[in-house]
Amino acid sequence: MKSKKICMIGRFAVGKTSLVDRFVKNHFAEKYQTTVGVAISTKIMDETTKLIIWDIAGFEQENHYKPYLRGAHGIIYVVDATEPESINTLDLILADSPELADKPAVCFVNKTDLKDDIKWQDSFDDKLNDIAKKTIWTSAKTGENVEDGFAELNKIIQ
């Protein structure tokens, strides 16, 4: 069994922790409890792979996140479908840590259950395609595509 380190990166409150919780524990909480530093969870994907998921605190809040990224096998960028600012945040992150560009990555566009609030522009798609190999529309609340999203990354990093 191989362990693979993957990191959840994104603006605060986009739902990184919620996604990990949904994926690992199949659980969702409405209440927002910001992550401090990093939270680690593990999930066995199959006989050969165990994901070690580093849920890193929202970029703005956490200035010391860089060391957490070291040695990551894969990255999950998370943006909030209802919050365009969360896409800009990814630019800031990449500017701060250019080495991330080389890492296998997928992008989760989260909170898709809030259909009425979605503020999406086509330009966002292009941007995300530059950053990640795949973009997956997820909802931590309903669990939609969450498992598939993680499976997608798992495939990429093998």
Add this chain to the structure above:
Amino acid sequence: MSEDREKLKQLLLSEEIAEIEALRKLLEDQQQFSQKVSEVLDRATDITIKNNPKFQKKFSKIDSKAYVRAIKANKQTFIDALLPIIGPMIRQSVTNAIRRFVADVNRAMELGLSAKALKWRWQSLTTGVPFAELVFNNTIEYQVQQIFLIDNETGLLIEYAGQEGALLQDKDAMSAMLTAIQDFVKDSIDNESGGLSAAELGDKLLWLIAGNKANLAIVVKGAPTNRLRDTLTDACENIHIEFSDDLVNQETWNNNPELKLQLEQILLTKTQSDDQDSDKTINWWPWLLIIIGLFGWYFWSNYRDQKNQQQLLEQLNQTPGFVLQSLIKDGDQYIATGLKDPSADLSHISNQIQIKSTPFISLEDEMIAARAKEYLAMDGIHIHAENGVVTLSGTKSKPTDSSEKFDNLVLLPGIKSGNNQLTQQQSIEEKLAEFLDNNPTPANLKITAAQNTIAVTGQTMSSLSVPFLELLNQHFDQVNTDSLEIFETENLKKQISQSRLPMVNPDRINDEQKLILQTVVQAFNLLMTENQQLKLKILPRSDCQGTIEESNKNINSRGELVLQALLDSGLQPDDVLSEIVYCDQTQNEVNPDLLGVWFEVKE
């Protein structure tokens, strides 16, 4: 058709066919072929390996079956070859196993039966703390329970050693988290100090030992020492040297038995008793004291028995008329067997001894004496025997006593002859006569002997009789002085001078007057026994009434009468003086008190 073709072949290719034939021969002739191949083999392999490195592996691949076959075929050879190597290894391993076994047994014994263990079980029962926990707390100084070797960069677990299902269960999450914390600390607190090195996890300690590529995270229970930390640091460095490739090769992570073994070697446990060997060993002192006590008691009681037996032996051996043959201890009692003379006296023998005797006649002098004594049955005499001669000494009361028996003494066993030195016992009269011969009887004393009693009677002066009576008392047991009258000189003189003979009638002395005179004479005689020179002075008087002549005549008459009476009663004229006081004038009154004779003792 085919024939033609053959012919054609022969014509065209006869040389080639011959060559091919030669080659085939070469191939078929193994010896020749091998010779040929061997010429190129060395170069050929070099080239092959160069072109295909994997070939080397194939080449050197071991056919295990071949080994098994070879070993089966040449067992002894293999044994001979391996023995020098394996022997010491086996010995070492067996020694270690035994040592561990002994340690385990010791520990189990110690824990299973010791008072400590009971105490802990009780504690466990009463406090609810698990027994194992108490044992750990009381016996283990520290125990390395889990070891994580964690990649510095990814925070992934490279290898793990320790109990499965221990405190930190998701080892991967743990590794990642530790790394994250490490990073956080390094990044946010102090870059210089090298980050987090220890943390507390409940009652356990988490130690982090940083390495170049990988960190060691160690869960320790108990109170680890600095030396442990040094050991672990060394181990971390060793791992970096020995497994440097594995540390960067993620393919080997979590699946590296050698590395796991290496980690398992630092799962160290230190028991408290490792330092305190003296604690582990049984405390021998009380046992030693008890043993010494028992020995002491044993020897002392033995010694006491011995001494007691010795005393009894002496007692028996010194008993005349008893010849000891054996003395056997029987419980608290002793049984003495021996020969006993019927006359032997065993009454003084300790009642610890039961005597089983056979009668015999002893020819010891003591027994001869005892036999003679028994036979004579005489009290108060002394019997002595020496070399068969019996000597009787002392006094016998009656002359006839035992003389016949004495003659028969020689008939008793062991008595050769008798020597009678018995003296006749004196009678009291004889004794008294003998005494009086040596000590003259004071005057007036009468001494008689009757029925063992000396009776002293009479009247005597104290100065004369007292020393004598003392002597008498010394010589005789019973002296009776009840009828003895003892007088003091002064008393008698006083008595005499106070005596007055009233004499109204100057012509005669009546009986009553005679009695008074007698008393005076008696007293004077007594005084005379003391002192012959004494004189009795008589003093006749008158009341001088009537005429002087008549009165003086009466005085003379009285004096003469009394003198005569005194002489009559035995006094010598020399013994008596008279002092007559005549009247020189007459008195008018008659006074009978002045009529009479008075007395006085003169020296």
